[in-house]
Amino acid sequence: MSTPNDDRILAQATGNGLDTPVASLRDVVQALDTELRTFDIPDYGGAVNGLQVANRGTVRKVAVAVDASRAAITEAAISGANLLVVHHGLFWGGAQPLTGVHYEKFRTLFGADIAVYSTHLPLDCHPELGNNVRLAQALGLVPSAGFARYKSIDVGVMGDANEPTANVLARVEAFAARYGGSVRTSIPVGSRTTKRWAICTGGGASTETLREARERGVDTLIVGEGPHHTTVEALEHDFCVIYAGHYATETLGVQALGAWIEARFGVPWTFLHLPTGS
Numbered sequence: 001m002s003t004p005n006d007d008r009i010l011a012q013a014t015g016n017g018l019d020t021p022v023a024s025l026r027d028v029v030q031a032l033d034t035e036l037r038t039f040d041i042p043d044y045g046g047a048v049n050g051l052q053v054a055n056r057g058t059v060r061k062v063a064v065a066v067d068a069s070r071a072a073i074t075e076a077a078i079s080g081a082n083l084l085v086v087h088h089g090l091f092w093g094g095a096q097p098l099t100g101v102h103y104e105k106f107r108t109l110f111g112a113d114i115a116v117y118s119t120h121l122p123l124d125c126h127p128e129l130g131n132n133v134r135l136a137q138a139l140g141l142v143p144s145a146g147f148a149r150y151k152s153i154d155v156g157v158m159g160d161a162n163e164p165t166a167n168v169l170a171r172v173e174a175f176a177a178r179y180g181g182s183v184r185t186s187i188p189v190g191s192r193t194t195k196r197w198a199i200c201t202g203g204g205a206s207t208e209t210l211r212e213a214r215e216r217g218v219d220t221l222i223v224g225e226g227p228h229h230t231t232v233e234a235l236e237h238d239f240c241v242i243y244a245g246h247y248a249t250e251t252l253g254v255q256a257l258g259a260w261i262e263a264r265f266g267v268p269w270t271f272l273h274l275p276t277g278s
Contacts, residue, residue, distance in 0.1 A: 125153050219240060
């Protein structure tokens, strides 16, 4: 797995394009759609999961990033990648005129022949490559059930433990710092003990996830972020929410996908580490 200390990050293109494997874009997309169950997993309308922008039909190198930002697109072009795989795609804001930054993004994509593949909840909930299960593994937690129900799927994971919450918090803080983030909690952890935990990466704190956590006996909920009222609710119910940063908690899934594509098709990949501070 790539990390911010690994030379895959923002790496320049390697090779001359003649001695490295080349895959069909159609084959890569089809494999991703199948593995991620792209069209079976419900999601929010702006996600537009799957291939969002095509290229001329081949994949020489893959770049992965959390966001389809202008910075990520620029760095993908610099790295020599012609497929960018992201968690947050190009169309969260709905239909927009191709002007300003929006135009610049597409001009760079077309000019560098970069395809874009986006995967939001299909990646969050994947049982092996997903953001939630990967974060649990990184924190030394073992999932035993799904969590954060959305329509027909569990987006997150949960499990049992028996250790000081301060120990869990320390591991979360180390992880977040590694990815350019910071951590806060809804209440001081003090001498609390974590007996049942749950994880929902990204914007995982909501009235719904807090209610589900209480109903299922969760005492420690690890999320990326959440609105102010979730801190108030957690305080009122003596419930510990650990806010670890939206960006940081969603870095692992795209890296897992990059490695999966390389293992499947032989094409190299690079992780574009572009922290947002959120």
